[in-house]
Each structure stands twice: as C-alpha cells, then as structure tokens.
Amino acid sequence: MNRTLKRVLGLSGSVVLGLAGAVTFASAAQAHHSDYWGTSVCNEDGTWTVTWEATDGTWPGKEDDLTATVKSWTVEGDVSGPLFVEGAALPANGSTDTLKGTQVVSGDVETVSLVLTSKWSNTVEDTGAPYIVSQPEGGCDTPEEPEPGFVLDSDIDCVGIWVWADNTNPEALAEFTFVSSDGEEESYTPEVGEGFGWYFLLEEPESGLSVDVLVDGELVDTVEWYDQELCSYIEVEADCEGLIFTLSVPADGEATTFTLWTSYSDEPEEIVVQPGGSEVREFKAVEDVLWVDYRIKTAKDGTEGGVEWIPCDEETPSPSGTPSAQPQLPTTGSSMTIMIGSAAALIVAAAAIFLIMRRRRAAQDW
Template sequence: MNRTLKRVLGLAGSAVLGLAGAVTFASAAQAHHPEITGNAVCIDGSWNVTWDVALVGPVDGKITDINPTEPAIDGTLQEGATGKNFTGTQIYPGTATEASINVSAVWYEGERNEISDSRDGHVVFQGTCAETPEEPTPEVSANAMSDCFGLYVVVGNNTEALAEITITPSAGEAVTVTPEVGEPYEQYFPVEDTEAGLTVTVTTEEGEVGVFTWNTEELNCDWGFVYDTCDGLEFELTIPENGEETTFTFTTSNGGEPIVVVVAPGTTETVVIPAVDNAEFSVHYVISTQKDEYEGEIPWVPCDEETPSESPSPKPELPKTGSSLSIMIGSAAALIVAAGVIFFLMRRRRAAQDW
C-alpha cells in the first residue's frame, strides 16, 4: 500500500469515528427528555390547569428549571425534584384562553456523563369559564304597629328575587301581594271585636315571616268614642279627671266651618256632624294639648238600609300623630308611621231607629 492510500484510509477512519460519536450523542439525547401533558378544567370561574411531566430516561432525572412559575404551581412538579413522574396544578383566571410551561431536566449516567434537555407544554382552553353568579334568594321583611282601632302592617321584598307574600288576619280576608324592591306594601286591619282581639300572620312559600298581635297597653285610648250612625258621625269626647285640658278641632270634607271644642278634665262633650244629602264625607280632626298635637281622619259612608248594623265600625285608616310621637317601623322600607295616642276607643254604628 502506498503512502497516499494510507492517508486516505486514515481520513476515512476518522470520519467514521466522528459519525459514530454523533450517533451515540443523539441517541442519548433522544432517550432522555421531559414529556409534558396538560389538561384544563373550569372550576368556580377559574381554569385549573394540571401538568403531568414524565422524565423519560433509563435513570431518574432531576428538574432544574420551570418557567413560568406564576401562577404558582401546586404539587410535586417543583424545581429540584428528583424522580420520573411529577404533577403540578396552576390556576388561571376564567378570562384566559391558553397556558404554556417549559420544563428543563438533567440525568446523570456514570460519574461524568451528564445529559440535559428541556421541553414545552401547551394547552388551549376550550369554551368559556365565566363565574356563574349566585341566584338571589327571596328576603322578606314585615313589621306592624297597633293603634286604638287595629293593626297597621308593612311588608316588603328586600332582594330582586321577589316573593309572594300572604298577610292573613285572624278576622277578615287574607291579602296576597308581591311588592317590588323598595316599594313596601301597607295594609291596615281594623279590630272587629275588641274582646277577641286581632292577630296578623305574614307568610311566604318559604314559611312564616312573623305573627303580629294587636296591643294597646302602651296607648291612651280613653278619650272617648266615635259613633258611625246612619245620619253621620257623632263624637263623644271625654277627658279623665287626671288628664289635661284638650282642644278638639273638626273639619269636614263636605264644607262648613271648623268645629272647635275645648274639653276640661273630668268632663264630656258631644259633637254631631251630619251627612249632607246622604253623601260620603270625611272628618279631619286635630287634638291639641299643652305637650302634643295629634291628627287623623274618619270617613263616613251611607248606611245599607236593608241591613243596618249595631256592630262597631273601626276606622279604616291609621291616624297620624305629631312628630314628637313618631316612630320608625318597617325594616324593609324604613317607613315612618304614626304611633301614639288616639282618642277613640271604638266606633259603633247605630241603627236609625236608635235615634
């Protein structure tokens, strides 16, 4: 073999060794690499992304870097962890559309043989993940106040989830309403029998809201009577001996001059206000003492000639009092209503033949 042939064979041998080394290196890199799988699930308005990472290789690998680490990763997928399989979860906002991650790892085979590799993981979110708003639940409030004639009830809906509210008196017809938010419903229930009293129960489909009882223990209802006769209204005004001088002013809706009566303690005065042409009318009254002033209104309607009644006929509206005795009721609407002293104990309708 001549020198030229030896030189050619030597170069060919070097090329073969180099090619073998390249094949060996590529085979090691192929056998050592991270394998990443991502899965996204919408939970409570957020995307929960779970990364499953396998460090593929004949020996355990070590995770050297993870990017990004925000959102925070919860699980075994952590920098510095050693092994073959790892899991980590990241939570993305519901408005996000995708998530990506890069994991780098290293394997040690022998004392000096170190192999490293890194791979990317990517997942695209499918659909939307908006947080479902909580459905509002009905919230009903109710309150009541007694006067000398009956019970004044206020109910209301406090949320957009409106509820049907039933108000049932112990005597009389029940009322069912569905008030709008901020628009409380008000109803006055007169007492038909003072001995039997009156209770009003407020309920919804959810159950009982409250039971309210007519109570006049804290009221002064000893100032007289008003009789609803078939000819008009008759006021019998009485001031107890331990009371104070009181001025009563009556103004009718059917015309005429105001009637002013001053009643001294321990005395009784009678005021008769007749109907005009048997037409409906009302009497506005003002009660004045040195300390307070109260007002209210009493309506009158013609008698039913076929069925005259001897039973009491309570006033259908809640009288108003002066500001010194006003109280706040109705938690739903913070409605200011009158509270305090009404001078009528009851109203009675007398038959025409009693006159």
C-alpha cells in the first residue's frame, strides 16, 4: 500500500472515531431529562389556578445515584412554591412525592406554559419542552354580584302616608330611603324579615303630600296622598283624659257604618249613622296608654285610620288655672271637619308607625 493511501485511510478512521464519540456523548446528554406537568382548577372569583409538579426523569442506563435540582424556569405570570426555587431537589421519578408550585391566572388568559431547566449531579443541564395547560373545560366565569331582593308596601289614610320596605336576599341587603315632599327623610337597611316602616304626617292638605321610595339611592316608587270624602265624617279631639270621636254623616249622604277598635277592646264596636245624624264616643285612657283604630264604610266607599293618645304634660299646667285648649287632628281636604291643633299633630307624628301597624292588624281581624 503506498504512503498516500495509508494517509487517506488513517484520516478517514480518525473522522469516523470522532463522529462516533460525538454521537455517543450527545445521546448521553440528551438522555437526561426531568418530568413536569400541570393541572388547572377554577376559583370562585373567576380566576384559575395551575398546580405545577415535577420529578426527575428516567431512561435506560440511568445511574442509580444520579440526582437533579431545579436550575431555572420560564413561565408567564406570578408563581410560588418550592418548584420555583433554584437548587430545589427534584424527587425521584416514580415516587409518591413531587416538587410543586402554583400559579394564579386571570380569567381572560386561556393557556399558560412552563419550561423547566434541571441540573444533574454529573453537571449535565437539560431544558425541557414547554408544557401547556389551559383553563378547565368551559372556562372560568366571573360570578355575578348578588342583586338585592325587596318588597315594598304603602297605605294612605286621612292624615298621612305610611310606607314600608323589607329585604328578601340576605346576600345583598338594600338600603331604603323615604323622602317626603315636605323635606322629611328616613333611611335604614333592615335584615331580612325585619322590615322598615315610617308614617309621614300630612301638615297642609292644600299642599298635598308625596313620599319618594329609594332603594340604594335609586328612585323606585312615589306614593301620593289623596283626599277622601269620607274623612270628613269623623272628627277626633284629645284631652288630658283620652280621645273623643264625633261620627257624622251629612244630610245628603248615605247610611254609614263606623267601626272603632281600641287597645282595650276584645271586639270592635260598630255604629251605624243615618244621613244627617251624629254619634259621639269617648275613650278614657288607662295607665297612659290608648290608641283607637277606625273604619268608615258606606255601600260604595270606605276608608280607615288610627289615632294614639299621648298623656298631657302635668308639670306645666295652664297659668290661669283653666283647662288648656284641646289638641285636635289636622283637617284633610276642603270637605274635612277634623279639627287640627299642633299638639295632636305631634301626637300623630310620634306614634305613626305603631298606629299604622296596629291598624293594619286590626283591619285583618275585622
């Protein structure tokens, strides 16, 4: 064999050995890998959480004492947990333990991915392929805010307006505000079943009266007072002993039934007054407590209301020694004969809610 051929064969052999060594080294390096994956669950607020887990890998010919640690990672967003700590040891593949980390993801993000780089005890470093995790099937919807549920009620009698509201959804309690046309305002947020009611006294019949009902600051209803002809059939006076009811029917009216029910009555009293007639009923207070509900009813019409008596101020008698003028209820409408005095107006205003609640109960009993 000539010298030239020997040199060529020698060079070719060196190349082959070099390539074989390179392939052998590359195969050993590429065999190193860690295993990692993720699972996702929805959160109540519409976000979702990925739980990332990792172990070291396994492959044919892996040395028994070969271990791996976390070198670095690439992931979108904020992460936490031991998996995302450089130098953290990766548990052995196939064991019951895994190295874990978590990531909370916004509801408008559909997928996230993790790329993990591990470092082995033989100094080999390996970067794996991206592991992609998506939102749970169906997505994670942001829960709707609970809406308030409520009920409203109102009633109109001869001397004012009664309004009432209650919440029905314990998860979203509404604030109720009642505002009268003469500037009185009351607000409250009742618990479910507690209820909130208020009575607004009619000060000037000629000016009228209305009450706006607001729920969480938004107007939902307006209750308007209106005059009722039958209100002129009853006149109430208060003195230091009790209440005096005068029941009258105009000559051009029709037979009218008056029903009176007091805080002392087991049964209501019914009085029928014919056209042009009049009846008087006096109710004496006992232990400083007295209230009287009334109903006025004709064949075609009807109305009802209530009055509470308030004791006189015995510490401030009239200087002249003569009885003070009797306080009276306000007149409602041009045809009404209910006499008004400031003392009775305060009486009605102070006990309005109590009266109306009892009046409604009495009406149900009738």
